[in-house]
Amino acid sequence: MSEDIDKLRQDYRRIRAPGHLATRIRAEVADRSLPRRSWLPALAPIAVAVAAVTVAPLLTQQQPADETVAPKPTSMSSLTRLSTLKPEMSTPSLSTMKSVSVPALPRKPKPDSKQTPQTYFDIEDENFEEKDNAYS
Amino acid sequence: MILAEKSDVELVREFKAGSASAFDAIVGRFQDRVYRLACVWLYDPQNADDATQEVFLRAHKGLRRFQFRAAPFTWLYRTTRYVCNEFNRRRKTEPMDDEPADSSNNPDRHVTEHDTATRVRKLVAGLPERQREVVLLRIFEELSVADTARAMGCREGTVKALLHKATKRLRIDIESSGLTL
Numbered sequence: 001m002s003e004d005i006d007k008l009r010q011d012y013r014r015i016r017a018p019g020h021l022a023t024r025i026r027a028e029v030a031d032r033s034l035p036r037r038s039w040l041p042a043l044a045p046i047a048v049a050v051a052a053v054t055v056a057p058l059l060t061q062q063q064p065a066d067e068t069v070a071p072k073p074t075s076m077s078s079l080t081r082l083s084t085l086k087p088e089m090s091t092p093s094l095s096t097m098k099s100v101s102v103p104a105l106p107r108k109p110k111p112d113s114k115q116t117p118q119t120y121f122d123i124e125d126e127n128f129e130e131k132d133n134a135y136s
Numbered sequence: 137m138i139l140a141e142k143s144d145v146e147l148v149r150e151f152k153a154g155s156a157s158a159f160d161a162i163v164g165r166f167q168d169r170v171y172r173l174a175c176v177w178l179y180d181p182q183n184a185d186d187a188t189q190e191v192f193l194r195a196h197k198g199l200r201r202f203q204f205r206a207a208p209f210t211w212l213y214r215t216t217r218y219v220c221n222e223f224n225r226r227r228k229t230e231p232m233d234d235e236p237a238d239s240s241n242n243p244d245r246h247v248t249e250h251d252t253a254t255r256v257r258k259l260v261a262g263l264p265e266r267q268r269e270v271v272l273l274r275i276f277e278e279l280s281v282a283d284t285a286r287a288m289g290c291r292e293g294t295v296k297a298l299l300h301k302a303t304k305r306l307r308i309d310i311e312s313s314g315l316t317l
Contacts, residue, residue, distance in 0.1 A: 004310045005275065005303060012256045012276045017171035021185055022163050025192045029159070032193065 140164075144208040148199055162199070163192055166209065169277060170216050175253045176260055176272060177220035179227055190219045210287040213273065262309050267302035274299055 139147065139161040147165070150158035170191050174184040194215050202211060260268050266288070273284040274295065285292045 002303070002307055005306055008256060008259060008306070008310065009276050011252050012172060012176075015168070015172045015175055015253045015256070017167045017188060018185060021171070021188060022160075022167055024185075025163050025167070025189050026160060028189060028193060029196050032196075 145204060148202055148204070148208050152200055152202065159196060159199075162195070162208075166212055167192070169209065170212055172253075172276075173213065173216045173272060174220055176257050176268075177217065177224075179224050181253055181257065183223050183227075187216070187219050187223050191216050194219070206286045207279075207283055209277075209279070210283055213277075213287045259306065259309055259313065263302055263305060267298050267305065270295060270298040271302045271306060275303070 139150070139158060142150070142161075144165070147158050147162050151162060167188060171184055171188045174187040174191075175181045178184055178187060191212065195212060198215065199208070199211070202208065260271055263271060269288055270284065273279045273287055274281065279287065281292050281295050285295045288295065
């Protein structure tokens with residue numbers, strides 16, 4: 001090998017990597033060795049779906065309470081159902097109604113037998129008398 | 137035996153067995169050689185840091201499957217070639233913001249930026265790619281003819297022939313350039 005080429009080889013071998021390079025490589029290797037978290041965004045929709053499935057039964061359980069607030073149905077069948085659901089009232093039977101003591105009604109006054117009943121003719125006579133008075 | 141005294145193959149074996157300190161030892165042992173290769177192969181030697189880091193990141197993955205059919209440095213050399221080619225391709229397609237306006241894609245444009253690395257690079261860059269490879273591996277890195285042939289993926293006879301042509305041309309280039317080495 002010629003002297004020039006040998007000198008060139010020595011110059012080439014004098015080239016050194018910067019001192020920080022090994023540290024940089026170690027740090028990068030350590031960083032890449034860590035477990036990846038790239039699957040986390042993909043997990044988000046699954047988490048939302050699970051949450052929805054968990055909460056949905058709770059919401060449906062609250063629904064009957066809301067129905068009491070809702071307006072009453074107007075169809076005949078539903079009205080019939082409502083009538084059966086109506087709480088029973090205590091209605092008194094006829095027998096119990098008879099036993100109730102009711103104050104007696106005041107007696108009807110008996111007509112006087114001596115007093116002649118006022119007849120049609122009497123009234124006419126009175127009217128007649130008035131007529132007479134008018135002419136008098 | 138401490139890690140620094142172990143052979144390349146033993147270090148890789150320990151790394152494959154799960155030793156993190158063995159990988160640190162591999163980085164410490166080979167980083168200068170990989171960095172030098174990157175300085176010569178890259179159009180922009182300022183990217184040699186990034187290229188060297190990328191080579192060792194790939195080594196951290198790839199050496200776990202190393203089959204010991206070649207020397208570990210041969211594997212690192214080929215990886216360095218791939219990474220540098222990727223960096224050079226990216227540079228061709230992506231315009232550099234900090235690039236001087238009158239610069240071209242000529243590998244010689246960073247002559248004034250680095251001293252030793254650039255002088256060496258200037259001379260070696262004048263060679264055809266295969267001859268440059270032989271000079272780097274056989275002369276500069278002092279690999280055996282067999283290892284050079286394995287790294288280049290050719291026969292030993294080809295290495296010898298390329299080496300003969302490369303040294304002849306390099307000598308002429310050194311004389312004509314007038315660069316003081």
